[in-house]
Amino acid sequence: MDFEMWRWCLFAVAALIIGMSKSGVPGLGILNVAIFQILLDAKDAVGFGLPLLVAGDLCSLLIYRRDPDWKQVSRLVPWAVVGVILGWLALGALEGNWARVSISLLIAAMLGLHILRQKYPKLMSDALPHHYAAAATIGVIAAFVSTLANAAGPIMILYLLSMRLPKLAFMGTSVYFFTFLNLFKLPFLYHEGLVNFGSLEANLKLLPFVLAGSVAGFLFAKKISQNWFERVAFWLTAAAVVYMLYISFV
Secondary structure: OOOOHHHHHHHHHHHHHHHHHHHOOHHHHHHHHHHHHHHOOHHHHHHHHHHHHHHHHHHHHHHHOOOOOHHHHHHHHHHHHHHHHHHHHHHOOOOHHHHHHHHHHHHHHHHHHHHHHHHOOOOOOOOHHHOHHHHHHHHHHHHHHHHHHOOOHHHHHHHHHHOOOOHHHHHHHHHHHHHHHHHHHHHHHHHOOOOOHHHHHHHHHHHHHHHHHHHHHHHHHHHOOHHHHHHHHHHHHHHHHHHHHHHHHO
């Protein structure tokens, strides 16, 4: 993978964002997806970004290893297996731009659902997300979307925010879920040829930026309040979804 310097610079920015999103600013995560989708073919972007996501997951696991809500992790992980398998089957059938459009619309729908739940709490019952069936559905959808485009961050953010988890529990639960999910996805994308020796060689060059982003994200998360944490996570996600929809239709 021999890229021009300007492309390497954007890859480095995306790697930095991966580290920050994994360790402290989860709403940033969708931005690296957008950058990779701009620089590479839609499917190649999925395979290229996955090892960097795994590196970010492992860094964050060191930071938040004691903080997960194990009840939520145990509800989500088994169904993530189903979602990965379904996503892998769909990966070969969807054209890159159709996959991008479908995922953008799905994430936009999730943002709309979150707004409705805040504005009409009686209509959108707060008890619904706590049901096991809701966690199972989110686990499948998140893993499916993640397998297609590494873009499940907004879905999990909205779900975990609805659980009203404390900041550290939010991060710990997210880290454990995505560490399992991304490691489980690796052999499937390797089978499709989307993770290969060429992409891994390029990933190694970007690894220092993931590590730097992890440190920066952790320092940021320590200073932000719970209220602002939720606001930043939501509005960064919303802004990124608007941008993803824009690049899908132009």
